[in-house]
Amino acid sequence: MLEQLKEEVLQANLQLVEHGLVKYTWGNASAIDRESGLFVIKPSGVDYATMKPGDMVVVDLEGNVVEGKLKPSSDTPTHAVLYKHYEKIGGIVHTHSTWATIWAQAGLDVPAMGTTHADTFHGSIPCARFLTPKEIERGYETETGNVIIETFEERGLDILAVPGVLLKGHGPFTWGKDVRSAVMHSVVLEEISKMNFFTQELNHFAKELPKHILDKHYYRKHGKNAYYGQN
Amino acid sequence: MLEQLKEEVLQANLQLVEHGLVKYTWGNASAIDRESGLFVIKPSGVDYATMKPGDMVVVDLEGNVVEGKLKPSSDTPTHAVLYKHYEKIGGIVHTHSTWATIWAQAGLDVPAMGTTHADTFHGSIPCARFLTPKEIERGYETETGNVIIETFEERGLDILAVPGVLLKGHGPFTWGKDVRSAVMHSVVLEEISKMNFFTQELNHFAKELPKHILDKHYYRKHGKNAYYGQN
């Protein structure tokens, strides 16, 4: 069942380790098959060194396990909420990568200070609020998904133009049209979190990228006039 | 004698190097066999590249060598004091890992700024005081153990809920139910020491995690209502 997707999801989880974004089991990646409405996610707390494609868990959009011997990631309900609400998303990644987590712990949006940012994210990456005690009681992981949606709706953001978010005091979620791009967005987010932090340390008066440069770089790689890459 | 434990202790010491927490011979890991009341610890100043299980030293709770051709770690009396006082501890690790040592040198507790912290440590990681000249005369390593105990008793901390400490001007000790978890706690402590440092640099007004988030994350992984992992 969804064997190809299981392989992709396993590879995505391993790439998070290779890129230095995940230690031990602190992260998870998933990918959805839109035809069947089922998604594949890594099991909870299983050592990456021994993880096999068959360990991946198949889950429906209500978060119920459809196939798999192991318990899915404890963050599965967050993934389910996002896949259900945003039909354009094909893959989701969660990490505690160092620099993105630093911004999350500081409770600040990552501003667009350079073209490395603008090549992937069309503007600031928002930091979502803390959950309230009542929301936590109601269901921590489901409400985490709802707070992400709330953040994007309140700010009127396009989910694919800004493919990531910081959870206050926690860490980043990223997504994309597939799980491979969701991983890449985690790598980019980590790098720009580091660069934008030190840019502000170096020059407290440094400003966000001017709009015309932000747009130029973003649209060089995205949309119908894109001319980067081989397509 | 305790061959299995020797292998575990050797592996733990090697993992400290792999995780980048130890250079040369600046660290030590041990594990106890509660039945016999003996613990296994790495030898002092021996190159990690050539260390074998048979080089591990077996020691009793008074710090006397029971088996082994080599001298045990110079920090052996500190391990002995902790094993003797805290029956729940199964493994102990000491390193000079960069970021935890920075907090130790600054003489500050590591505050709980995020969920990476809360997943493992239920609150701040305390920084113990300097030893006095008299304590050093009396026995530096034994008194180091006593100062750790004093720190935890004065603050009323549960030794397994906060499985680590900083020694002022020196570096961290961590522990756990076994040596494998003691190593993991050293890895976590190093990572949160780095993240929490830069969080404060980025936002001087950043606060510790609210109590309801701290508790949620800690109890998601610990205690009878834990639901993280496969158990």
Added chain:
Amino acid sequence: MLEQLKEEVLQANLQLVEHGLVKYTWGNASAIDRESGLFVIKPSGVDYATMKPGDMVVVDLEGNVVEGKLKPSSDTPTHAVLYKHYEKIGGIVHTHSTWATIWAQAGLDVPAMGTTHADTFHGSIPCARFLTPKEIERGYETETGNVIIETFEERGLDILAVPGVLLKGHGPFTWGKDVRSAVMHSVVLEEISKMNFFTQELNHFAKELPKHILDKHYYRKHGKNAYYGQN
């Protein structure tokens, strides 16, 4: 066609990854054959893991593809402008390496704070201005090349004595007599960007290197009285 140069350019691109200056496809290296007036550059957005010498693209000084199945780097016009204007340049490299990009995002020149800098760059590395909206409309990549030239001419800098520049809000370009030295200049620029940043953090009163030390180190390695190395 230019098979030797294709191999050199491929190796240069791979070295950027090995030196940690490039993630994914965020960088490009090229080298020129001055006899034919043609240069070889990496293709746009192609995975470094599978890139072969035959994937390199041959381009003339107007930026037209002369040979190659793939589209050249989107930054090709910048390379063309520089090769055309500066006859001494044999190779060019562009990256988004972390620390050089931090200075670029801060919009500041990298001052000569030490001999690691002076061994390669004879003075500050300039940060070029943002392009205007009109320049972007006219041709972003071509005008980027023109702004580099403007920066060096306004300041009266020798292109080989200061073999690199920062593009404001973007990242570094470096060059050299061949592509191998252009890569080395990127490595040096990254390292001194990091060191000079933290030097200023450590001591806000730290000054640039005195002229007699700057000259001594630069001319120890360059010019007719150089005595470093085997030649």
Added chain:
Amino acid sequence: MLEQLKEEVLQANLQLVEHGLVKYTWGNASAIDRESGLFVIKPSGVDYATMKPGDMVVVDLEGNVVEGKLKPSSDTPTHAVLYKHYEKIGGIVHTHSTWATIWAQAGLDVPAMGTTHADTFHGSIPCARFLTPKEIERGYETETGNVIIETFEERGLDILAVPGVLLKGHGPFTWGKDVRSAVMHSVVLEEISKMNFFTQELNHFAKELPKHILDKHYYRKHGKNAYYGQN
């Protein structure tokens, strides 16, 4: 001639790269044979990847080449001056390692903030002054050695108790009873340069280690009452 020492010197140079202290050819290690009064040093500007024992150069205490096809390191006269003046030194290392160089560029001594420092260096690591234009004219590398001696004599330091120095605006030299320990001292210096920098950033009121802790740690590993290690 001195084949064993050539192998040791080669290995020392390679270890500098493995420990991340040297990029390209920016460093050099040497070792002396006190019986013959000759020392072995790496050649100038030769790629570490292809360097062989036979490439090492044998030099006398006046800096004259005694054996070797290649030119010795351009810093050879500095090594010669130090070997000649300090008979206890058996090996010398020079690098531009990142954090030690940052302190050198800031023109500041590295204060003893922790036991990682005290285990190896018995007090602050001094930063030597800039050479004057006249000294540079007289012979840059020889005078560099003389300024190191001046620094240690003015401060009344024991060359083996503080086995390293920073050259202002340049980088560190370390030494030891043999080249292996000189390498280790470079590794320690780099690590404490990083830790002591961030300690001060974290707590501007952080103080140097109290004298009784500094002494305890230093003499735990050095002198006739040392009890660290297997001897």
